[in-house]
Amino acid sequence: MTAARGRTGRPPLTEARRTEVRREIARAAVDLFVAHGVTATTGEQIGRAVGLSARTVWRYFPSKESCVTPLFSAGIATLTGFLREWPPGQPLDRALDAWLTTGPDLAGGPDEVTVRALVRLTRTEPGLRAVWLQTYDEAEPAFARALAERAGLPPDDLRVTIRAAMFNAALRAAVEHYAWRDASAQGKQGDQGEQAGHPTAERELEATLRQALTAAAEGVR
Structure with missing residues (x-):
């Protein structure tokens, strides 16, 4: 046998x-x-x-x-989950507070200082820029599905499509704004904060995301 x-x-x-x-x-x-x-x-x-x-x-x-795609995509995934769980009728600032309290991985992996350096490279490295933009291009349908589920609308509804595009643009603009700010404008206190566990960088990234997403959410209920 x-x-x-x-x-x-x-x-x-x-x-x-x-x-x-x-x-x-x-x-x-x-x-x-x-x-x-x-x-x-x-x-x-x-x-x-x-x-x-x-x-x-x-x-x-x-x-x-x-x-680097997984690091870009991880940040997208956290926002998709947030949009899906954002209760209809609840103000965005209150939902954001609850979301940020749970400690979402906003950076998608590395610390905020490394994220800033990586996103800065997307301005000067065409290959990285292409990956960066492709990540957001692929994210928009995921945002649309999350918002459609929240609103009880089909994913291809024009209102959903527009709202998803707004959140997508807001997220990319926020991260790029955070990353491309003149480092010298942060001042000595900001540099010290980044070196000591990066609390200042983390707060700055959260504040920038909050401002951008709130602007995109105007008119979304």
Whole structure:
């Protein structure tokens, strides 16, 4: 009697582990991009930082610039969840207070100072800029579904489409405004706050998001 042939080699990764590997690659890519620039960073360096080969990195991402996608997308996911849970008839500022109290991962992974540096790179690095804009292009339908569910409307309703576009534009504008502000304008106190656990940067990012989302929500009930 011949024994059944079992599967040999490394067992397949679970979806949770694949997600975590993607995040590890993303964090390593961000650190290298910020420290050395995109052009000077290679797939081999990104892989080496997380104990993988460049070939494995390319199995997860088609390009080195796309490695940061999970960090951009994570921030989108937190807002989508917020829009879905925002109770109809409740003022946005009250809902935002409850949302921020729970400690949402607004930055989508790395600390706020690194996020600021990464988003600044999207202004000068065309490859990163393309990934940044594509993330928001793909986010808009998710915002529409969340707002449609909240309002009891079909996702393709024109009112939903417009509101989703407003929130999408507000989120991107807020993060870019936060990232591209003149660093010297923050003053010495802001720099000290960022170095000591980044509380000032976190508060500034939250305040900017609050202002932008409140502006976008005018007329949305």
